[in-house]
Amino acid sequence: MKKELLILGIETSCDETAVAIIKNGREMAANVVASQIESHKRFGGVVPEIASRHHVEQITIVIEEALQQANLTMAEIDAIAVTEGPGLVGALLIGVNAAKALAFAHNKPLVPVHHIAGHIYANRLITELKFPLLALVVSGGHTELVYMKEHGHFEVIGETRDDAAGEAYDKVARTLHMPYPGGPHIDRLAQEGNPTIPLPRAWLEEGSYDFSFSGLKSAVINAVHNAEQRGESIAPEDLAASFQASVIEVLVKKTEKAVAAYGVEQILIAGGVAANKGLRQALEHAFSKNPGIELVIPPLSLCTDNAAMIAAAGSVMFEKGIRAGLDLNAIPGLDIELYNG
Amino acid sequence: MTILAIDTSNHPLGVALLDDNQVLGEFMTNLKKNHSVRIMPAIQTLMKDCERLPADLTKIVVAKGPGSYTGVRIGVTIAKTLAWSLNIPLVGISSLEVLAAGIGRYFDGYVAPLVDARRGQIYTALYQGENGKLTAVVEDQLVMVDEWALRIAAMGKPILFVGNDVPIHRAILEKTLGTQATFASITEYNPRPAELALLGKEKMGEDIHSFVPNYIRLAEAEAKWLEAKGKILNG
Ligand SMILES: [Zn+2]
Numbered sequence: 253m254k255k256e257l258l259i260l261g262i263e264t265s266c267d268e269t270a271v272a273i274i275k276n277g278r279e280m281a282a283n284v285v286a287s288q289i290e291s292h293k294r295f296g297g298v299v300p301e302i303a304s305r306h307h308v309e310q311i312t313i314v315i316e317e318a319l320q321q322a323n324l325t326m327a328e329i330d331a332i333a334v335t336e337g338p339g340l341v342g343a344l345l346i347g348v349n350a351a352k353a354l355a356f357a358h359n360k361p362l363v364p365v366h367h368i369a370g371h372i373y374a375n376r377l378i379t380e381l382k383f384p385l386l387a388l389v390v391s392g393g394h395t396e397l398v399y400m401k402e403h404g405h406f407e408v409i410g411e412t413r414d415d416a417a418g419e420a421y422d423k424v425a426r427t428l429h430m431p432y433p434g435g436p437h438i439d440r441l442a443q444e445g446n447p448t449i450p451l452p453r454a455w456l457e458e459g460s461y462d463f464s465f466s467g468l469k470s471a472v473i474n475a476v477h478n479a480e481q482r483g484e485s486i487a488p489e490d491l492a493a494s495f496q497a498s499v500i501e502v503l504v505k506k507t508e509k510a511v512a513a514y515g516v517e518q519i520l521i522a523g524g525v526a527a528n529k530g531l532r533q534a535l536e537h538a539f540s541k542n543p544g545i546e547l548v549i550p551p552l553s554l555c556t557d558n559a560a561m562i563a564a565a566g567s568v569m570f571e572k573g574i575r576a577g578l579d580l581n582a583i584p585g586l587d588i589e590l591y592n593g
Numbered sequence: 594m595t596i597l598a599i600d601t602s603n604h605p606l607g608v609a610l611l612d613d614n615q616v617l618g619e620f621m622t623n624l625k626k627n628h629s630v631r632i633m634p635a636i637q638t639l640m641k642d643c644e645r646l647p648a649d650l651t652k653i654v655v656a657k658g659p660g661s662y663t664g665v666r667i668g669v670t671i672a673k674t675l676a677w678s679l680n681i682p683l684v685g686i687s688s689l690e691v692l693a694a695g696i697g698r699y700f701d702g703y704v705a706p707l708v709d710a711r712r713g714q715i716y717t718a719l720y721q722g723e724n725g726k727l728t729a730v731v732e733d734q735l736v737m738v739d740e741w742a743l744r745i746a747a748m749g750k751p752i753l754f755v756g757n758d759v760p761i762h763r764a765i766l767e768k769t770l771g772t773q774a775t776f777a778s779i780t781e782y783n784p785r786p787a788e789l790a791l792l793g794k795e796k797m798g799e800d801i802h803s804f805v806p807n808y809i810r811l812a813e814a815e816a817k818w819l820e821a822k823g824k825i826l827n828g
Contacts, residue, residue, distance in 0.1 A: 294818055301662065301812040305805070308666050312677040313802045326678055342663055345629050346670050352633045353674035357647045578633035 259570060260318065260329045260354075261563025264347030265339025265367050266392075267298045269310035270559035271318040273329070277567035278376055282321035283553075283560040286310045289433070296432045297422070300340045307346035315350070318559075326358045333566020336364040336576070337586030338393070344582030352578050363566045364576040366588045367557075368394060369406060371522035373565035374554040382517040382546065388507050390531070391523030392418035392433070395463045395503075397510050398588070404572045406588045409510060410461025417499055418525050420465040424472050424495050428488050438492045439528045445489030447497035449475055454502065461510050468498050500534045508538055511545060518546045526555040595645055596652045597636065597675070598790035601628040601668035602660030602688040602806075603708055604757065607786030608635045610643050611794065616787040617643045623757060623783050628667045636671075650681055654793030656784065657685035658807040659716040659733055660708060665806040673801055682798025687807065689733050691784040692756050693720040694792055696777055697727055702751030709758035713737050716809065719745065719752075727792075735809050738762045742769035751775060757782045 256276050263270040267288040273281040288306045292298045319325065334351035337344055355362040371394075372387045381403070389396040395417045397410035415423070418435060425434020428441075451471050454464040472495050479486045511519060519539060525531065532549055539547040554561065574591065595617070600607040606628055610617040620639050622631075640646070655672035658665040665688070676683035689706040697704035697720050704727075708716040715738050719731035731745075745752055746769050754766060755777040766774050811819070 295814050299812065299814040302814060304662070304666060305808075305812060308670055308673075308805055309803070311670060312673050315674070316677065316802075342666070345663065345667060349629060349633070349667050349670040350674040353671045354678055356633060356637060357675050357678045359647075578637055579630045581627065581630045 257567060257570070258324065258328060258330050259333050259363070259563045259567045261333045261365070261559040261566050262315075262347045262351045263335045263367070263370065263557060263559040263562045264307045264311070264343050265335045265337070266343060266557055267292055267303045267306075268557040269307050269314050270557065271314045272559035272563045273318055273322040273324060274560060274563035274567055277564060278380070280377055280560050281324065282318040283558060284314050284317045284321060285558050286314050293432055296426070298340070300342055303340060304342035304346060307343055311346055311350045315354070326354065329358070329360060331361040331363050331566065331570045333363040333365050333563050333569065335367050335370065335562050336580065337367065337583035339367055339584060341582050341584040344584065348580055348582045352580060356578060361570065362576045362578070362580060363570045363574060364580055365562045365566045365569060366586055366591060368396065368398070368522070368588050369565040369591065370561035372398060372400070372520055373568065374522060374550045374558070374561035375520040375548045376564050377554060377560060378550050379548055381520075384514060384516045385518040385520060386507070386510055386514060386516045387520040387522050388503065389522045390417045390503065390525035392416060392422065394523060395465070397461050397507065399510075399514055399516070403568045405592050408588060409514070410463065410506060412463040412465065414464050414466035415469060417463070417465055417503065418523075420469045420499065421525070423469050427473050427476055428491065435525060435528065438496060439530055441489045441492035442496040442530055445487060445491070445493035447494040448490050449486065449494040451475070451494050451498045453498050461506055463502065463506070465499065468495070496530050500531050503531065504534050504538050507535070516545065518548060521547075521549045522555070524556045526550065527552045594651045595649050596654055596790045596794060597650050598654040598786045598793065599632065599636070599668045599672050600656035600688065600691065600784055600786050600789055601632050602656040602658050602665045605783045606631060606635065607784060607789065608632070608639050609786035609790045610639060610645060611787060611790035616790070617645070619785070619787045621783060621786055628664050632667060632671065647675070647679060650675070650679055652682045652684065652793065652798070654684045654686060654790050656688040656691055656789055658688050659735070659809045660688050662808060665808070669804065669806045673804055677801045683801050683804055684793035684796045684798060685804060685807075686789055686792045687718070687733050688784065689716060689718045690720060690727065690729070690792060691789045693718070694727055694788040695785050696753065696755055696781045698722040698725050700753045702753060703730055703745070703748070704753045704755060705745065707754055707756040707759055707762065709761050710735055713739070715741065715758070715762060717741060733807065733809065738765055739769070742766050746770050746773060753777060755781055
């Protein structure tokens, strides 16, 4: 009998070339991330063609580093898990084709993974998942509430109708003339200011778990312009604090409502915006009143894009028997519920 | 020795297996279909038919561009990953050279492989066949077709045009070059994957990690950024 399951994960959906190896679904044997952020900074955001070019430059280097870090050879790996989508198509294609070549060269099973399933499963590298659970996914491209009744089963109960929370952060940061990526700058600035500027909260219709941040983003831009026209200036730290307060209030309240309605055991936070201090504090505060429910927030390095999360989700998918053929394609708008089977 | 050749740099998709002295098998289509979906199954089927396992491969040869950015990247990514993980040499060959190779070896004059690059531009080069070998006379480049026609007309030698995009530019080439221009038949328009394998056969392996496509062009955003930076520095 084989004693352990070794899954090699590959993630290239945006601007990180990442490869990781996970043992038995939960132990990190290797986790390598080559970030392109310095390259994209000069453009004020991720340029898809440049991201794709960097992935080709990095891919074999990162695979080699992961195997070295884990002190393993390809022969010892049980399966290759790869992000199939969503993401930038040209970027996804590099990971998908590298994964297919590896699977073919070494006759290994290929496991397709949804990027958001990966973000959720980053939490399993911290603690075992308890079902049913609710995951709040907040990143540059996503703002979603996902309900899971069991491993590998995803039900999206709420999602953004326009901008993702992370996108709103980047746009507001640009309005305040801050460098890309703006999220961490706003978060830091918000800690120094007070939420004195009235900004809207988009609750949408009664009972909806959906989000909308475009109105808030416009309100911030208008507040800056109106002040400029009056010859006044708004303290950027107060604007950052007010913006952040609005985003966090909506995220936390909607999560609280969903937790109550669905009666979950665990709340998982996932995605790059989960690194936000203000959000972490507000969630910890909100759920500390509720000791029956466990709140899990992964460390910063597992919140941003990485392949450990893809290998962790891939381990579960592998055991569920999910496989892809060598005709696997990259799907930029992949639906997470397709995996439910 | 078993060489696997991969070409997804333009619409034609090609795979070939070359043994010591013979072409074991070749697969080629000229379709506007998704290379990412079709290339690995094509490699798998050809290798199975030829009764070769990945571990039997001794070299990977890939068409490294110029061509479609995404297409070239698919082939190069697969080639790099296969070569690295099987621990065998990787050789990159110009996509234009592959196009010129088959017919060009035996043409008395220059061969101009051509791929359309939109807005009156083409990816092209000049190759010369001599004693069954091919040498580059003018290296791969991106150029306006009318400019190119004038330039090669001045060279005074017969020129053979090859490539699926030749019909798009034929009129202008004929107008400038007259009888100096010869046009290959459509059966020569596709780059032959076996030619790709053969072109890579004698070449030394390259550094796999740093191997990248030959895009010829910078990414648009980067070109603009450099231009803006130049203006600041010079202004
Ligand atoms: Zn992500």
